[in-house]
Amino acid sequence: MYIxxxxxxxxxxxVKEYSGKRALEIGVGSGIVLEELQKNFELVVGTDIQLQSLGYARLNIRSRNILTICCNMSAPIRTKFDLIVSNPPYLxxxxxxxxxxxxxxxxxxxIEWSIKFLELTLPKLExxxxxxxxxxxxxxxxxxxHFVQKLKFAKKEVNQRKLFYETIKVxxxxxx
Ligand SMILES: C[S@@+](CC[C@H](N)C(=O)[O-])C[C@H]1O[C@@H](n2cnc3c(N)ncnc32)[C@H](O)[C@@H]1O
Known part of the structure; x- marks a missing residue:
């Protein structure tokens, strides 16, 4: 479980800067990002490969417009989304x-997890x-x-934080 x-x-x-009909989060952990997404999207779907994480996230989720699924990344999902987000395993x-x-x-x-995530999930993006x-x-x-350039996608940094030992960026x- 990810604290x-x-x-x-x-x-x-x-995610506060985005809005639309449907949003998807891959790797929901405790569910704090889902809670933020549900304020600006009609439907929010979250997946995690760890059932225990989803159980914990569900305890904190009060909103009716959030669905959670225990699966690998976005594998069983067939719908398209306006926004897809992930704070992936990145070490x-x-x-x-x-x-x-x-x-x-x-x-x-x-980065290999993130590249796999993009390969599997980009077809589900509006x-x-x-x-x-x-x-x-x-x-x-x-x-x-390199991967993003090959796909002809644009990439820009939207926020960042310097920590004692690393810098994290969205x-x-x-x-x-
Ligand atoms: C760094 S944590 C982020 C959790 C949460 N979104 C947050 O920001 O606090 C990554 C999450 O991805 C989940 N995860 C790892 N591999 C996954 C996979 N193949 N499919 C779905 N979720 C996965 C982990 O169980 C974990 O909850």
Whole structure:
């Protein structure tokens, strides 16, 4: 279970600037970002691979316009969304352990989880929709840049916070 931290609050702050019909959050953790999204969207869907996280998030969710699904990223979802957000597992994992730390393990260079998320989830974005993705100075953002350019998406930074040991940033991605 992911206890809300600086990264959770930064993404929750960023989503306040967006509104529309449908929003999707991948990796809801405690649900604090969902709570913010439901203020400006008619329907909000949140997924998490950990059932325990969703159980915890549901305890905090008071709104009727939030649906939660336990699944891998956006795999079973067929609807399109105006906004798709994620504070993903973003730390590099060089360990050989088979058991992953699901909330933080972003793959070998910390960006592989996010690239997989984009491959699976971009088809579920409305043509004028936007993605918000939180990343850290520890993540391989160069690798993401190449991927985004190939897709012909624009990427811009919308907010950031310097922490003692890293800088976290929220990026907005949209079709050019
Ligand atoms: C860094 S935490 C962020 C939690 C919350 N959104 C926040 O900002 O506090 C990442 C979340 O992604 C979830 N997660 C990891 N792999 C996932 C996957 N393949 N599909 C869906 N959720 C996943 C984890 O269980 C965790 O709750």
């Amino acid at each position: 809300p931290a600086e990264d959770s609050y930064l993404l929750a702050e960023a 590099p994992n060089l360990s050989t352990k088979i058991q992953k730390d699901l909330p933080v393990d972003g793959g070998l260079t910390g 043509p004028t929709g936007k993605i918000l993705l939180l990343l850290s100075s520890f993540s391989n953002i160069e690798k993401l840049n 990026f907005e991605l949209s079709r050019i």
